[in-house]
Amino acid sequence: MNTKIPFVTKEQVLDMVKKYPTPFHIYDEKGIRENAKAVKEAFSWNKGFKEYFAVKATPNPYILNILKEYGCGCDCSSLTELMMAQALGFSGNDIMFSSNDTPAEEYVYARQINATINLDDITHIKFLEDVASLPETISCRFNPGGLFTISNSIMDNPGDAKYGFTKDQLFEGFRILKKKGVKYFGVHAFLASNTVTNEYYPTLAKTLFETVVELKEATGCDIKFINLSGGVGIPYTPDQEPNDIKAIGSAVHEVYDEILVPAGLGDVAIYTEMGRFMLAPYGGLVTQAIHEKHTHKEYIGVDACAVNLMRPAMYGAYHHITVLGKENDICDHTYDVTGSLCENNDKFAVDRILPKIDIGDYLFIHDTGAHGFSMGYNYNGKLRSAELLLKENGEVIMIRRAETPKDYFATFDFSDILKDVDYNAGK
Structure with missing residues (x-):
């Protein structure tokens, strides 16, 4: 069995506790920076790529500011997370608002700061329009249903998950939004959490890319980005091999060239929303x-x-x-x-x-x-x-x-x- 090596020693901790009593959480700045750089490089083939760090994973301004140096945005799921992102200088396209069962005041604030809203349900189109107005650019969360058993993960049963549009609702939703004046669109999906396999993102990407090609043909909507969300995990047990983000990025690139480029969608930006992979280790x-x-x-x-x-x-x-x-x-x-x-x-x-x-x-x-x-x-x-x-x-x-x-x-x-x-x- 492999082992896990702490990034602090006993001697360092003995020095720390003179000032900071246990228990405490401690983070490794060097590791965070090296990983953020690796993620950016792995998807550098896509000129519009952006990692929207899942703020819910580690909502600390110091951490967010480190990630900001590497071009990361914020994926927010609540009013206070939106407020934190805004206060730290993230603005507009730097903020993705992915929420569900969303209170009106949270949509209102998201519109005020011009965050990109990722709608969770077709009924939220009218709700958002009524309480805050529809933006020029919007995203919709797709839930294909069924089981997703690519690896042993925390959540791998989309059909039992409370999130997202069905496929029929997604197509109808795009048509409704286009008719109401929305100009630019994105598609988002999250099928499993903490996958420890290089195959998750490429498999999800294939599903999303094929769906986006159908959406474009059926609705004529101008689809600007595809958000692979999170789900890329880490090896919590010492015997697991870690994900290789470079290999993951390369495999997504292959699927992109295979499906999107021939369909005239070679300028679509790829977004990710990783929290666990970015920070957990x-x-x-x-x-x-x-x-x-x-x-x-x-x-x-x-x-x-x-x-x-x-x-x-x-x-x-x-x-x-x-x-x-x-x-x-x-x-x-x-x-x-x-x-x-x-x-x-x-x-x-x-x-x-x-x-x-x-x-x-x-x-x-x-x-x-x-x-x-x-x-x-x-x-x-x-x-x-x-x-x-x-x-x-x-x-x-x-x-x-x-x-x-x-x-x-x-x-x-x-x-x-x-x-x-x-x-x-x-x-």
Whole structure:
């Protein structure tokens, strides 16, 4: 079995915790930059290519500004994500708004900042027109239905997914939008999440490209871009081979030349909306072992919990764990690694074979750079952790402070009742 190597050492963490107590998420600037550059190069054959980073994966302004340097835009799914993108200087064509069951005020704001709206349903055409007006350029999300079983992924059953137009609705929707004055069109689809295969994007591209050729012939619409969305995954387990973005880009190029170019669509731009692939391997959750328990099983309790990383509790997802300083020790102990929530699924690992863990050891939980911090919550009154950035020069900076009890109580409008809260309790 291959291994996963943390991008921080025990010595670095011991230095960090003098200033930033665990748990915390930390990101690797060098890795993020190298990967963003590789994605840009892999699709450089397409002159209109743009990666719209899925903000929901890692909604941190420092991260977004790094990606912006490589020409990335933002894929937003809510009002606050749109507001963040706008505040950071992303504008107009730099922002894709892909939302579902969308409130009116979110469409209104998207129109105000001229974001490219990606409609999720045919009924949203009239809804958008009524609440905000239709733009000159619009995209529609296509759901072909059926099963999509190219690899073992989180979501591979489009027919059971709440997203997108059916094929008949897509054709009808384009006709309606063209009649209402929309000039330029895009098509978007998302069929599976976290695919660890170089075949996903080319397979999806073939489906979309063929559909777009039919759309052009049937509706006469001017289709400017095709959005392959996200779904390109990462190897969470050490035995998996990572995706090769260069090979993926090359294979999409082949399908593009095979299907779109002969149909007179050789100037169509290719967009992607990757979150996990862009960031997941370049983030880790650092936590300290604070308890051990010997009952029906062997447990190690850490100072992080599912509010810091929900994926194992929510999906049973695997995240590799390295005991810092014991990378070369024999793995001869079997543990459940748990947090402190009042829920039995609050486990980062179940029956995981690891080296002997001692109280005070620091654990590095891998691949939390996407859908890690961002899925945090406040159950049990738990507070979300800080986010740190390991800069290319080795410096560590805080890019989001940890929440405090004062933050937790800030939304209550009962100042008279809570006037005696001691925000420094326990310190």
